[in-house]
Amino acid sequence: MISNLHLHSRFSDGMSWPEDVALEAARVGLDMVALTDHDTMAGVERFARQCQALSLVAIPACEIDVFEPQIDYKSELLAYFPYADIKTCAPATKRLLNDSLTQRRARLEFFIHSAQELYPDIPLSFEDLFKDKTTFEFDEQLAQRISWSKVDLFLYLKARRCIHPEMNYKTFKKRFFANKMLKKFKLDKPNIASIVYAVHADGGFVVVPHLGHLWDDDYSLMYKEREKLRSLLAWFRRAGVDGIELYWYNSEYKSAKINELVREVAKPQGFFFTYGSDCHGAGSGKHTIMKFKGQFEGFPTRKSIS
Numbered sequence: 120m121i122s123n124l125h126l127h128s129r130f131s132d133g134m135s136w137p138e139d140v141a142l143e144a145a146r147v148g149l150d151m152v153a154l155t156d157h158d159t160m161a162g163v164e165r166f167a168r169q170c171q172a173l174s175l176v177a178i179p180a181c182e183i184d185v186f187e188p189q190i191d192y193k194s195e196l197l198a199y200f201p202y203a204d205i206k207t208c209a210p211a212t213k214r215l216l217n218d219s220l221t222q223r224r225a226r227l228e229f230f231i232h233s234a235q236e237l238y239p240d241i242p243l244s245f246e247d248l249f250k251d252k253t254t255f256e257f258d259e260q261l262a263q264r265i266s267w268s269k270v271d272l273f274l275y276l277k278a279r280r281c282i283h284p285e286m287n288y289k290t291f292k293k294r295f296f297a298n299k300m301l302k303k304f305k306l307d308k309p310n311i312a313s314i315v316y317a318v319h320a321d322g323g324f325v326v327v328p329h330l331g332h333l334w335d336d337d338y339s340l341m342y343k344e345r346e347k348l349r350s351l352l353a354w355f356r357r358a359g360v361d362g363i364e365l366y367w368y369n370s371e372y373k374s375a376k377i378n379e380l381v382r383e384v385a386k387p388q389g390f391f392f393t394y395g396s397d398c399h400g401a402g403s404g405k406h407t408i409m410k411f412k413g414q415f416e417g418f419p420t421r422k423s424i425s
Contacts, residue, residue, distance in 0.1 A: 120150035122415035123408060124178060125197065125328060125364065125395025128166070129252065131156035131182075131266040134400030137166035140408075143400075145173040147409045153180035155197055155395070158219040160209060161264035167205045178418075179208045182328065184219065186308040190354055194332065196314050197364060197393070200323040201418045211317040215309060220266055226304040227267040233302045234272070238281050248275040269296075288404070315359040324418060326362035326393050327355055331377040336368045338376040349384050356388050361419075367396040367411030374411065391419055 127133030128140050135143070137154055144152045152175055154166040160181045170177035179200040186193050200208045228245050235243050246257040252271055253261065273291045276282050282291065295301045318325050330348070334341040341348060352363070363385045365378040382392060394413030399405040 120176065120415055120417070121148060121412050122151040122394050123149050123396050123398070123412045124151070124153040124180065124199070124393045124415070125155050125182070125366075125397045126152060126408065127156055127182075127397070127399045128154055128162045130154075130159050130162035130264065132268045132270040132399060132403075134403045137162040138169040140398075140400070141166055141169035141173055141175060141177070143408055144170070145175055147412075149175065149408075149412060151176040151178065151415060153178040153199060153395075155180045155182040157182050157195070157266045157268065158184055158216050158223060159264060159266040160213060160216065161266075163208075164205055177205075179203055179205055181209075181212070181216065183212075183216070183314050184306070184308050185311060185314060187311045189310075190351065192311070195328055196311065196360070197326040197328050197395070198314070198318045198323050199326065199393075199418065200318075200321060202322055209318075209321040209323060211320040212314075212323065215313065215317045219306070219308070220263070222306050223267045224263070226306060227272060229304045230269070230272050230301055234276060234281065237300065238279075241279055241281060243275075243279065243281075248272070251275050251278050311355075311358050311360070319359065324361040325359065326364050327360055328364040328395060329366045329368075329397065330363065330381055331366065331368050336373065336377070338373060338380070341377060342380060345380065345384060348380070352385050352388055352390070356390065360390075362391045362393055364393050364395045365413060366394075367407050391416070 126140050128135055128137045140154060154162055156162055163179050167177040180198060182195045182197050185196050198212055203209060231243055231245055248271060249257050249262055270288060273288050277284060315325050331341060363381060368374045368377050394415055396407035396411040397405060398408040
């Protein structure tokens with residue numbers, strides 16, 4: 120099936136609600152899709168209902184922020200639950216995510232307080248940011264289900280004219296966080312063992328996304344350090360990770376080269392492969408749903424990868 124299993128909505132740092140993500144997936148000719156919001160599955164049921172109406176296969180999923188000190192891995196893991204009931208899926212994983220959601224909310228409110236010190240003449244608040252992001256009046260229940268991010272803060276400060284309208288997110292992070300204009304707030308992220316345990320307990324699969332990012336999407340460097348790549352993948356396999364994502368690296372040529380290398384190194388180690396473009400929607404700078412997809416062979420049975 121033609122698939123793109125890495126998409127984001129407004130429940131994390133995407134620009135569209137789940138129903139609109141599904142509509143766009145149908146328009147670009149996808150057969151199988153997954154909403155992989157950061158540290159939340161709050162939009163999965165809405166996404167699945169819309170996909171069903173459009174004759175798309177929707178896989179319950181999420182993207183989980185992780186820090187693994189053993190290999191200094193500061194990135195994410197994707198979790199997929201293809202055999203689960205959409206309404207009751209992934210209870211162990213959702214318990215893991217609840218702590219991350221609480222921390223993300225606390226971090227955003229902390230950043231807003233810090234921004235208030237920088238811009239005392241501008242009325243900034245979490246409730247106002249909520250309305251700016253969702254277009255709704257403040258709703259505490261919905262606020263608890265959204266995975267709040269630095270992107271939300273960036274867009275809010277831009278909307279309130281605190282920062283230049285032409286500033287991009289990369290520049291914002293460098294100026295406000297690297298240069299310590301805003302105070303730091305460190306999230307306590309789960310390690311790989313915790314994620315693998317929870318996802319496997321729920322009958323799901325753990326997949327490493329966008330491996331090329333670890334080499335700054337530099338194919339030449341990645342090829343030169345392919346033994347390092349091989350060792351890293353071996354570590355992931357021993358840790359119980361099931362699959363590797365083939366990814367969109369901003370050009371067809373670069374994507375083909377990096378994905379070919381990743382497949383060549385990972386396949387002998389027993390991984391399966393998914394396809395994902397990491398689309399965040401129109402206006403995000405990562406509107407990639409139409410740029411990358413693949414003929415997905417399907418998820419293995421749990422027995423075949425254990």
